[in-house]
Amino acid sequence: MAEIRGQSTFPGGSHPPENKQLSENASIQVIETPKQVAVLLSQHLGAPCVPTVAKREKVTAGQTIGTSDAFVSAPIHSPVNGTVKDITLQSHPVIGRTTAVIIDVDEEGNEPKQPVANQFTKDFDPTQYAVEDICKAVQEAGIVGMGGAGFPTRVKIEPNPAMPKEVLIINACECEPFITCDYRVMMEWTWQMMAGIRLAARAAGCNKIRIGIEDNKPEAIKLLQKCVAELGDVGDFTIVPVKTKYPQGGERQLIKAVWGKTVPTGSIPPTIGVCVLNVATCAAIAEAVVMGNPLTHRAVTVTGKAIAKPGNYYVPVGMRVEELIEHCGGMTDSAARVVLGGPMMGFAIADLSTPLTKTSGALSLLTKEDVTKAKYNKQQTPCIRCGRCLEVCPEHLNPTKIAHAVKYSKLELAQDYYMSACIECGCCSYVCPANIEVTGYIKTGKLLVARAKKKLG
Ligand code: SF4
Numbered sequence: 272m273a274e275i276r277g278q279s280t281f282p283g284g285s286h287p288p289e290n291k292q293l294s295e296n297a298s299i300q301v302i303e304t305p306k307q308v309a310v311l312l313s314q315h316l317g318a319p320c321v322p323t324v325a326k327r328e329k330v331t332a333g334q335t336i337g338t339s340d341a342f343v344s345a346p347i348h349s350p351v352n353g354t355v356k357d358i359t360l361q362s363h364p365v366i367g368r369t370t371a372v373i374i375d376v377d378e379e380g381n382e383p384k385q386p387v388a389n390q391f392t393k394d395f396d397p398t399q400y401a402v403e404d405i406c407k408a409v410q411e412a413g414i415v416g417m418g419g420a421g422f423p424t425r426v427k428i429e430p431n432p433a434m435p436k437e438v439l440i441i442n443a444c445e446c447e448p449f450i451t452c453d454y455r456v457m458m459e460w461t462w463q464m465m466a467g468i469r470l471a472a473r474a475a476g477c478n479k480i481r482i483g484i485e486d487n488k489p490e491a492i493k494l495l496q497k498c499v500a501e502l503g504d505v506g507d508f509t510i511v512p513v514k515t516k517y518p519q520g521g522e523r524q525l526i527k528a529v530w531g532k533t534v535p536t537g538s539i540p541p542t543i544g545v546c547v548l549n550v551a552t553c554a555a556i557a558e559a560v561v562m563g564n565p566l567t568h569r570a571v572t573v574t575g576k577a578i579a580k581p582g583n584y585y586v587p588v589g590m591r592v593e594e595l596i597e598h599c600g601g602m603t604d605s606a607a608r609v610v611l612g613g614p615m616m617g618f619a620i621a622d623l624s625t626p627l628t629k630t631s632g633a634l635s636l637l638t639k640e641d642v643t644k645a646k647y648n649k650q651q652t653p654c655i656r657c658g659r660c661l662e663v664c665p666e667h668l669n670p671t672k673i674a675h676a677v678k679y680s681k682l683e684l685a686q687d688y689y690m691s692a693c694i695e696c697g698c699c700s701y702v703c704p705a706n707i708e709v710t711g712y713i714k715t716g717k718l719l720v721a722r723a724k725k726k727l728g
């Protein structure tokens with residue numbers, strides 16, 4: 272059979288080692304329900320939720336435990352039957368600390384939730400669901416972008432006459448090294464994901480669907496092409512293999528590769544008629560609309576050379592990192608760092624009681640050797656103005672100038688260099704021969720600007 276080669280891509284980017292072999296062939300395993308979960312009330316972009324339950328209150332699996340009236344937000348649900356032990360601050364993988372509902376799990380009646388993929392077939396008919404019912408179900412289920420961004424999905428898909436959407440682009444790239452949970456969703460929950468894609472296209476009013484997938488996943492490409500062929504006459508729906516290059520799964524980079532259009536800097540995809548959703552998000556949409564199930568569990572890749580049993584696991588949102596590590600056979604003696612996410616965009620976490628969220632697609636356990644090789648552990652030398660960071664930047668920024676501005680506390684200058692347009696992909700740090708943590712400076716600069724705005728506000 273001819274090799275599948277993606278032709279389309281975006282300018283810039285890099286090729287870090289993929290390291291997907293550790294878990295790509297491991298099917299998604301259901302794990303035991305933990306004895307306690309800590310469900311964070313801020314798991315999405317937008318307003319955090321406020322608790323709708325109180326200490327010592329009984330909760331059931333799927334019950335709403337946090338909501339917000341804000342337009343951009345998503346409710347939070349309990350993944351288990353249990354009793355609220357406390358409502359208190361907990362470590363958050365990205366924002367430091369935030370409020371969480373701590374639930375002691377009932378000893379009886381907490382068999383692990385099973386995936387629902389076997390309830391979907393190619394005969395699924397999205398037209399039996401009204402647009403407003405799809406949007407309502409997605410909102411009530413608390414679905415957010417599960418690829419990492421966490422933007423509330425209802426806001427993305429609901430019709431907006433001022434900004435009509437033409438094409439739904441499905442992000443099936445999973446370009447971050449090590450991570451394979453989306454690949455397994457495509458391979459194992461295929462018809463469920465397809466149902467979610469067609470429901471989302473219906474809600475968004477998109478008459479074209481494109482699945483953008485990197486050409487390092489030939490089995491998934493063949494499977495998806497076969498599924499689209501089996502669907503028959505469902506309109507303009509095609510699979511678009513794209514070049515394997517990091518960060519091909521960045522929203523703007525994917526749109527460029529698949530649709531040939533550029534989202535203007537500072538703007539959003541709907542302004543050019545595009546809606547982008549991740550594959551796991553689509554599977555969650557199908558489960559919410561058809562079964563009425565909220566987003567309480569997700570597929571998570573546990574990977575790296577420092578975990579005993581790497582694989583892909585079906586995990587309740589709110590499970591603590593330390594318990595998931597334990598379930599996967601524990602860390603090896605060589606373990607040196609735990610990263611929530613992948614090595615390029617993930618967050619190193621020191622507090623292993625941090626709970627997983629709806630956007631936690633991976634847990635990477637790195638060895639001493641991995642960490643020693645990392646840029647932040649190497650001697651940093653002055654910038655030699657080689658320009659490599661400019662060449663790889665997928666957003667056409669001047670990373671070294673932004674980093675210098677931040678380093679010397681010139682935040683206004685950093686903003687003049689479009690610091691806010693940085694997608695924090697890490698490519699500039701990855702290629703820098705002077706070992707400068709360019710992305711680190713930029714992340715710090717963005718944080719300082721956000722804090723200053725909050726103070727002024
Ligand atoms: S400046 Fe931002 S977007 Fe550009 S390469 Fe660096 S991290 Fe990526």
Ligand code: SF4
Nearest residue numbers: 654655657658660703
């Ligand atoms: S890659 Fe590093 S050394 Fe080269 S210009 Fe950028 S910051 Fe300077």
